[in-house]
Amino acid sequence: xxxxxxxxxxxxxxxxxxxxxxxxxxxxxxxxxxxxxxxxxxxxxxxxxxxxxxxxxxxxxxxxxxxxxxxxxxxxxxxxxxxxxxxxxxxxxxxxxxxxxxxxxxxxxxxxxxxxxxxxxxxxxxxxxxxxxxxxxxxxxxxxxxxxxxxxxxxxxxxxxxxxxxxxxxxxxxxxxxxxxxxxxxxxxxxxxxxxxxxxxxxxxxxxxxxxxxxxxxxxxxxxx
Amino acid sequence: xxxxxxxxxxxxxxxxxxxxxxxxxxxxxxxxxxxxxxxxxxxxxxxxxxxxxxxxxxxxxxxxxxxxxxxxxxxxxxxxxxxxxxxxxxxxxxxxxxxxxxxxxxxxxxxxxxxxxxxxxxxxxxxxxxxxxxxxxxxxxxxxxxxxxxxxxxxxxxxxxxxxxxxxxxxxxxxxxxxxxxxxxxxxxxxxxxxxxxxxxxxxxxxxxxxxxxxxxxxxxxxxxxxxxxxxxxxxxxxxxxxxx
Numbered sequence: 001x002x003x004x005x006x007x008x009x010x011x012x013x014x015x016x017x018x019x020x021x022x023x024x025x026x027x028x029x030x031x032x033x034x035x036x037x038x039x040x041x042x043x044x045x046x047x048x049x050x051x052x053x054x055x056x057x058x059x060x061x062x063x064x065x066x067x068x069x070x071x072x073x074x075x076x077x078x079x080x081x082x083x084x085x086x087x088x089x090x091x092x093x094x095x096x097x098x099x100x101x102x103x104x105x106x107x108x109x110x111x112x113x114x115x116x117x118x119x120x121x122x123x124x125x126x127x128x129x130x131x132x133x134x135x136x137x138x139x140x141x142x143x144x145x146x147x148x149x150x151x152x153x154x155x156x157x158x159x160x161x162x163x164x165x166x167x168x169x170x171x172x173x174x175x176x177x178x179x180x181x182x183x184x185x186x187x188x189x190x191x192x193x194x195x196x197x198x199x200x201x202x203x204x205x206x207x208x209x210x211x212x213x214x215x216x217x218x219x220x221x222x223x224x225x
Numbered sequence: 226x227x228x229x230x231x232x233x234x235x236x237x238x239x240x241x242x243x244x245x246x247x248x249x250x251x252x253x254x255x256x257x258x259x260x261x262x263x264x265x266x267x268x269x270x271x272x273x274x275x276x277x278x279x280x281x282x283x284x285x286x287x288x289x290x291x292x293x294x295x296x297x298x299x300x301x302x303x304x305x306x307x308x309x310x311x312x313x314x315x316x317x318x319x320x321x322x323x324x325x326x327x328x329x330x331x332x333x334x335x336x337x338x339x340x341x342x343x344x345x346x347x348x349x350x351x352x353x354x355x356x357x358x359x360x361x362x363x364x365x366x367x368x369x370x371x372x373x374x375x376x377x378x379x380x381x382x383x384x385x386x387x388x389x390x391x392x393x394x395x396x397x398x399x400x401x402x403x404x405x406x407x408x409x410x411x412x413x414x415x416x417x418x419x420x421x422x423x424x425x426x427x428x429x430x431x432x433x434x435x436x437x438x439x440x441x442x443x444x445x446x447x448x449x450x451x452x453x454x455x456x457x458x459x460x461x462x463x464x465x466x467x468x469x470x
């Protein structure tokens with residue numbers, strides 16, 4: 001195993017262990033997402049015939065909000081006792097730390113999405129016709145949210161009112177991800193759109209690749225400054 | 226005691242750190258070598274923590290630089306990171322992990338070989354065999370301090386930078402720390418420690434006195450060195466009071 005992979009695994013395992021012990025992120029995300037689904041259910045279920053129209057939007061708004069809740073807590077445990085610096089001063093490339101944190105957030109969010117999206121599908125009686133496109137858009141979109149959110153979450157780690165600032169800086173960057181995600185999800189549930197799901201999926205993939213490269217490169221410099 | 230050309234060496238060259246308009250550190254230069262125990266003393270705000278922070282790489286100097294050498298060869302930043310261990314006030318320990326898990330995590334980050342054997346040895350050395358499996362959050366400050374020293378042992382740091390390491394330690398804990406630093410220095414570790422306590426300064430092989438960010442005294446340690454250092458510090462306080470009056 002290369003040093004980078006070993007270090008990546010160590011940071012990821014450490015975060016998973018702490019999360020398993022404290023359940024800070026999972027509980028907050030779960031509570032928030034389920035609450036959102038119930039609110040949407042009561043707000044929109046008056047017209048069940050139109051679930052294909054608003055269902056995809058509900059999926060992505062829930063995903064975006066719950067991902068942001070998780071990002072707010074992502075670096076809390078690194079701030080305490082100056083732990084982030086313990087990693088940055090170690091012979092670990094900053095990009096490895098970033099990749100591990102973003103992957104951890106991605107896995108938490110995907111786990112959460114598996115539950116909440118299933119709830120949405122059941123509550124709103126969404127019939128997923130293209131499972132590959134549906135799941136693919138969720139995975140690619142979540143990856144984009146994790147990359148962007150992890151970078152800004154680290155930057156705002158010590159900021160006052162970071163809970164307010166984080167959505168303000170991440171949402172504008174994530175608008176294209178949400179639009180693409182809604183389009184693919186809508187096509188997956190059979191919404192009558194004249195769009196190409198494949199093109200939107202490629203867009204999401206491109207977004208992830210570009211932001212993956214940029215965020216990994218920028219993280220070390222931004223976190224130190 | 227070895228010089229910088231033998232074993233590990235640390236070179237600070239004209240280190241200057243400016244925060245706002247204030248020179249927190251101004252043109253501080255020194256060399257230290259393997260086996261030295263360097264006490265860095267000075268009044269509150271003299272620049273001790275900033276100096277250690279610059280030496281560790283946590284902060285970057287506005288002017289000047291830091292070099293880590295091994296057997297006369299200048300180490301790359303990556304190589305330096307593997308040999309420099311920093312223990313600041315905030316200890317660098319994850320509160321929700323146990324002491325043992327913290328040590329295992331850092332062993333993994335630093336690629337420590339035979340970590341399974343080194344970690345129990347370090348836990349014995351820091352005197353926490355019964356408490357190593359408790360979350361750090363539940364340990365007393367003194368125990369946390371010991372666990373943080375254990376981190377330096379496990380990663381095999383050859384330069385120990387300690388910012389007031391006796392904080393929270395009781396009297397036996399201080400004696401243990403003094404013996405630990407002495408043993409580390411005998412193994413060729415370079416120890417630099419910020420301190421306010423005379424006993425720690427007397428135990429050092431060398432004393433650096435900072436005053437308002439300047440290095441104003443660099444003398445051998447021991448009782449005489451400590452006496453001179455505290456005279457200089459006291460003189461600075463008197464001068465500052467006189468100036469203020």
